[in-house]
Amino acid sequence: MKLDVQYRAFSCRLTRPLRTANGDIEERSGFLIRISDGTDTGYGEATPLAGWTESTDACRAALDDAVDAASNGQSAVLDAVDDTAAARHGISLALGDLAATRDANPLYRDLGALERVPRIPVNATIGDGSPSETVDAVERAVDDGFSCCKLKVGRDEVDEDIDRIRRVRDAVGPDVDLRVDANGAWTFDEAERALDELDDLGVSILEQPLPAGALSGLAELRGNGVAIAVDEGLLEHGVDAIESAQAADVYVLKPMALGGVDVARRVAAWVAESNRSAIVTTTIDAVVARTAAVHLAAAIPNVLASGVATGDRLADDLARDPVFIDGGTAVIPQTKGLGVENVWTEP
Numbered sequence: 001m002k003l004d005v006q007y008r009a010f011s012c013r014l015t016r017p018l019r020t021a022n023g024d025i026e027e028r029s030g031f032l033i034r035i036s037d038g039t040d041t042g043y044g045e046a047t048p049l050a051g052w053t054e055s056t057d058a059c060r061a062a063l064d065d066a067v068d069a070a071s072n073g074q075s076a077v078l079d080a081v082d083d084t085a086a087a088r089h090g091i092s093l094a095l096g097d098l099a100a101t102r103d104a105n106p107l108y109r110d111l112g113a114l115e116r117v118p119r120i121p122v123n124a125t126i127g128d129g130s131p132s133e134t135v136d137a138v139e140r141a142v143d144d145g146f147s148c149c150k151l152k153v154g155r156d157e158v159d160e161d162i163d164r165i166r167r168v169r170d171a172v173g174p175d176v177d178l179r180v181d182a183n184g185a186w187t188f189d190e191a192e193r194a195l196d197e198l199d200d201l202g203v204s205i206l207e208q209p210l211p212a213g214a215l216s217g218l219a220e221l222r223g224n225g226v227a228i229a230v231d232e233g234l235l236e237h238g239v240d241a242i243e244s245a246q247a248a249d250v251y252v253l254k255p256m257a258l259g260g261v262d263v264a265r266r267v268a269a270w271v272a273e274s275n276r277s278a279i280v281t282t283t284i285d286a287v288v289a290r291t292a293a294v295h296l297a298a299a300i301p302n303v304l305a306s307g308v309a310t311g312d313r314l315a316d317d318l319a320r321d322p323v324f325i326d327g328g329t330a331v332i333p334q335t336k337g338l339g340v341e342n343v344w345t346e347p
């Protein structure tokens, strides 16, 4: 089928930078994609992030190839972006939105959900900061109804991080689910030392304590009360290698970095076959990709609280957010397709 593929660049600033052990995220720039079959239209988003996907230039070049391939139909368009994760995410999402819109299905049903899913659990995302900033941010999140908060660690000394988490635990009590994400910043010894303390503090999940390559180290860290999650490591190794190394309890799925919600859905199926749990997060994307991640999470049975409640970190966005964050859950859009409206306004 002949398709019309178009894209345009966008840029959204964060209201405040997300501080991580791997640097600060201050702005998200990418490409909004529109694919039409002459009757229906689908939208996608390709928002590269340094260290996680191809560069902005490589993403743009791949999208240009996809535009050129449009007269040759859907598989040619997908082939054009096969080696560029963010571009593939954007194109495959626009095609998925187009198909779901045509079928009058919410996207998550086309991604395999067998029944209606009203909501999914979500976590609050708390960037690295001073102890008092962290306590304030977690208290605000709990006041807003979140029962799960993911804290960034790994920029400072381990003892300082532990002290910060202890202050958070003391402030919010035992019932709030705390996770931490070190973005690969720790050595094995630091991670081992941190784990004992994190266990005592009732932290449920430690995300990527060691660099992405360190599978055997991750395997050795497993087994105390804190579940070990892979994020960067999944992109480097894939599920098979991680399972062979027995290196993870939990998999973090970032559709933008994996090459699309369709790819991420397949990865989630392998994760479930291995009896592991999945968390869906984004690369702090704009509304089109963020909403797609929400649909993906809705399509994964028993998905853990997911990192998709980041819309309020953007100072501006591509369109109105169709996902209502309510009491630590995201309410799933039930309209056809992705459910993001008026995203492509004519200049």
Ligand SMILES: O=C(O)CCC(=O)C1=CC=C[C@@H](O)[C@@H]1C(=O)O
Residues within 6 Å of the ligand: 020, 022, 123, 124, 125, 150, 181, 183, 231, 281, 282, 283, 284, 306, 307, 308, 310
């Ligand atoms: O998972 C979340 O709560 C939100 C997303 C998030 O934490 C991240 C998005 C982008 C880059 C990363 O530093 C970070 C992560 O590592 O998970």
Ligand SMILES: [Mg+2]
Residues within 6 Å of the ligand: 181, 183, 207, 208, 231, 232, 252
């Ligand atoms: Mg992470």
